[in-house]
Amino acid sequence: MNNLKLSCPKCHCFLENSFDINYYFCSQCKIKFKKNSFYLDLCLTNNSINKVTETAYKIYSKFYAPFALLVYIIIWHGNIFKHIKFFREILDYDKNILDIATGDGSLTSAALFSSKIKSASNLLVLDISKEMLEKAQVKFSKKPVTFIRGDVNQLPFANSSIQAISCFGGFNSFPSGALAMKEISRCLNKNGILRGSILLTPETSWKKKLIRNWIKKGYQTEEISKDKFFSWVDSAELYVNKIEQVGYVLLFELRHRKNAA
Ligand SMILES: C[S@@+](CC[C@H](N)C(=O)[O-])C[C@H]1O[C@@H](n2cnc3c(N)ncnc32)[C@H](O)[C@@H]1O
Ligand SMILES: [Zn+2]
Structure with missing residues (x-):
């Protein structure tokens, strides 16, 4: 993500370096981040559902x-x-x-940094929980990783700006899987x-x-059935390109529909 410019999670304008080096600044919303x-706090969330999840994850x-x-x-x-x-094949x-909802980083580091043949060049880790980011930081020491505290419902990136996104295990913890899918699709x-x-x-x-x-x-936040998942994918103008089911775990690869706006 060398050249990726971060955006305001509220208005999606690119963030500027503020005069005070400890902050990024959105000149439109006048918000300082x-x-x-070791991480950038680009999270605006104050709603109650996220607070519950965040508190639960402090213990978890x-x-x-x-x-x-x-x-x-x-x-x-x-x-x-x-x-x-399946995760590693994204490389x-x-x-x-x-990587959205990285958690403590165990799975992400195993998938993206433990193989001698395939390894990530740059990884952007995003999670809403500061405690999880702290754990992940230990797992990724000396790796090319940037840490962001952010909310999947208000991602700090411009439209269509990311080529490859991973999100393993996150949808069962998000306030709304449907909204998260739309925001990731954006x-x-x-x-x-x-x-x-x-x-x-x-x-x-x-x-x-x-x-x-x-x-x-x-x-966790909601029960997920296959039909519910497919309806999220459809509403986000995506389609399922690959799917594997192991037990009750669904592994998927999604892409934009060609006719999407
Ligand atoms: C079950 S863990 C998944 C961790 C890891 N990806 C894995 O598969 O082991 C879910 C993660 O989602 C994060 N999370 C929950 N709500 C979120 C939100 N609104 N935005 C970003 N991350 C969120 C939690 O903090 C937690 O670290
Ligand atoms: Zn803004």
């Missing part, structure tokens, strides 16, 4: 990786090797990646690709109950 120790981030892997296998019957392989398309270049995953709600009743409980607590 803070450059923190402390024991995220082992817990997430365990439930991924037990509840969703996922296969982590297929998952990482065949572009070596500059925007930033995705007309020839670009989005690779990601969603966790479908399993049929078993105790699993359903458990997931509904996690939704109440804010660890």
Whole structure:
């Protein structure tokens, strides 16, 4: 993302370096965005749903990786090797990646930096949780990574500005999968690709109950069926170019519809 210019998450105008070197500035909205120790804070969100998710992730981030892997296998019957392989294949398309909802960075670093043959040239990591970004920073030390605290519903990028976007596991945590898909589609270049995953709600009743409980607590936000996912894709003027299902994990590659405006 060497040449990528960051935009205001509200009006999408390009951000300027402010006189005060600790800030970026939107001259249209007159908003200052803070450059923190290792990440840029480009998040405007103050709505209650996001606050709940963020608070939940403050706790979750402390024991995220082992817990997430365990439930991924037990509840969703996922296969982590297929998952990482599917993620890594985004590098065949572009070596500059925007990764949305990176979490603690375990999966993203395994997919984009652990192979001797294929590795990302530049990675932009975006997550709403400061605690997750702090964990991810440790995973990506000495790697070509830029960290942004941002909200998927108000991405700090201009229209069509990104060629390759990954978003694995994020849609189950966003306030609205439908809105997130539209916002990602806005930033995705007309020839670009989005690779990601969603966790479908399993049929078993105790699993359903458990997931509904996690939704109440804010660890997840909504139940996702295949039909619901396809309707998000359609409303965002995208189409499914590739799809793989492993257990209840859906791995997908999306592109812009050719006839989209
Ligand atoms: C389940 S984790 C996924 C982590 C990682 N990609 C993985 O697959 O292991 C979901 C992440 O989404 C982030 N998240 C939740 N709401 C968000 C939002 N509105 N904008 C950006 N990130 C968000 C959370 O902070 C959390 O780190
Ligand atoms: Zn602005």
